[in-house]
Amino acid sequence: MSAVIEIEGLRKTFRSLRRGRRVAVDGFDLRVEAGQVHGFLGPNGSGKTTTLRALLGLVRADEGRLTVLGESSPERLPRVAGRVGAIVESPQFFGNFTGERTLRLLARAGGVPTDRVYAVLEQVGLRDRADERVRSYSLGMKQRLAVASALLKDPELLILDEPANGLDPAGIREMRDLMRSLAASGVTVLVSSHILAEIQLICDHVTIISRGRRVAAGPVSEVLAGFDRHEFLVRADDLGHAGELLHAAGMGVAGHDDHLVVTGVDDATTVSRTLGEQGVWVRELTPLRPDLESVFLELTGAPTGPGVPRQTEGPTPAAGRDLSNADESRGTRTGGDVIDLDAQGVDA
Numbered sequence: 533m534s535a536v537i538e539i540e541g542l543r544k545t546f547r548s549l550r551r552g553r554r555v556a557v558d559g560f561d562l563r564v565e566a567g568q569v570h571g572f573l574g575p576n577g578s579g580k581t582t583t584l585r586a587l588l589g590l591v592r593a594d595e596g597r598l599t600v601l602g603e604s605s606p607e608r609l610p611r612v613a614g615r616v617g618a619i620v621e622s623p624q625f626f627g628n629f630t631g632e633r634t635l636r637l638l639a640r641a642g643g644v645p646t647d648r649v650y651a652v653l654e655q656v657g658l659r660d661r662a663d664e665r666v667r668s669y670s671l672g673m674k675q676r677l678a679v680a681s682a683l684l685k686d687p688e689l690l691i692l693d694e695p696a697n698g699l700d701p702a703g704i705r706e707m708r709d710l711m712r713s714l715a716a717s718g719v720t721v722l723v724s725s726h727i728l729a730e731i732q733l734i735c736d737h738v739t740i741i742s743r744g745r746r747v748a749a750g751p752v753s754e755v756l757a758g759f760d761r762h763e764f765l766v767r768a769d770d771l772g773h774a775g776e777l778l779h780a781a782g783m784g785v786a787g788h789d790d791h792l793v794v795t796g797v798d799d800a801t802t803v804s805r806t807l808g809e810q811g812v813w814v815r816e817l818t819p820l821r822p823d824l825e826s827v828f829l830e831l832t833g834a835p836t837g838p839g840v841p842r843q844t845e846g847p848t849p850a851a852g853r854d855l856s857n858a859d860e861s862r863g864t865r866t867g868g869d870v871i872d873l874d875a876q877g878v879d880a
């Protein structure tokens with residue numbers, strides 16, 4: 533499999549008088565292969581956006597080797613920019629323009645034939661609403677419009693930073709369906725998120741970042757399997773007796789109100805046979821598989837919401853995340869824009 537994105541040893545430190553030195557990304561590695569829908573998962577402030585910005589040449593890396601579609605970034609990024617669509621943070625559009633006009637302008641600015649506008653409107657499911665003003669769009673529709681703008685170039689690689697952020701469940705479902713259909717059409721997708729269930733539903737591969745470092749990577753099923761403790765939930769009539777029998781047979785047993793959790797068992801029949809042979813009949817025997825949420829919590833030690841401690845050196849940073857005047861590398865951090873690599877070039 534060929535690598536579409538390769539990051540090795542990425543390091544990025546931000547410096548400010550007020551907050552001191554802040555290591556945002558610390559020797560991070562990422563590999564995305566062609567055809568993958570790759571989830572880039574991490575708690576708030578773990579370094580996802582910084583990594584994507586470095587990859588797209590929007591922030592200068594201190595160290596590391598980055599390549600996109602085989603070309604090193606940022607030096608040779610312009611060579612492949614036409615094959616990459618990217619959205620980093622929430623895009624801003626003119627509310628007075630219709631969706632179609634917005635895309636027409638972007639297509640013209642990017643030298644893309646305007647018949648692509650109808651194709652991408654169809655692709656993101658906005659064809660019927662294309663003549664309505666963007667101001668009347670829901671957040672989910674605006675996000676889909678952003679994806680449409682990134683698709684104008686018919687990219688091979690789509691990079692989306694938190695596309696489901698702020699969406700309601702219906703919006704999340706629409707975004708999920710859209711990403712699935714893009715993947716089915718052969719686009720490689722790298723999607724960052726702290727919404728674990730989404731990553732588990734959409735992505736085939738995942739890289740988990742915590743405090744700027746990679747803590748897990750691989751096919752979602754393999755990452756999960758690595759955390760499978762071979763646990764079963766057991767319900768039986770005489771729980772106390774059942775627990776004793778299972779314990780005597782060498783299994784780990786934890787008692788709960790109305791069930792037992794048995795660990796260290798490879799096969800459910802071991803449990804049912806051990807109990808059945810002693811006349812204790814099992815009413816329920818359910819394997820307890822790890823989900824990405826429990827794996828994520830174990831690896832990052834972090835809740836999925838805000839307020840996660842940052843990796844810092846120097847003075848203790850203020851709590852919470854205030855980036856409004858914080859971008860020492862480029863002046864002010866812009867409040868989210870559709871990144872057109874052709875138009876913006878690179879910040880080398």
Ligand SMILES: Nc1ncnc2c1ncn2[C@@H]1O[C@H](COP(=O)(O)OP(=O)(O)OP(=O)(O)O)[C@@H](O)[C@H]1O
Pocket residue numbers: 546547554555556557574575576577578579580581582583726842843853855858859860861865
């Ligand atoms: N321009 C900047 N100036 C100073 N510090 C920054 C800047 N950008 C990011 N940081 C800090 O670097 C760390 C990583 O931030 P980053 O935005 O990359 O994380 P994230 O995983 O994308 O978080 P979120 O999910 O909240 O968007 C944080 O501590 C953040 O405060």
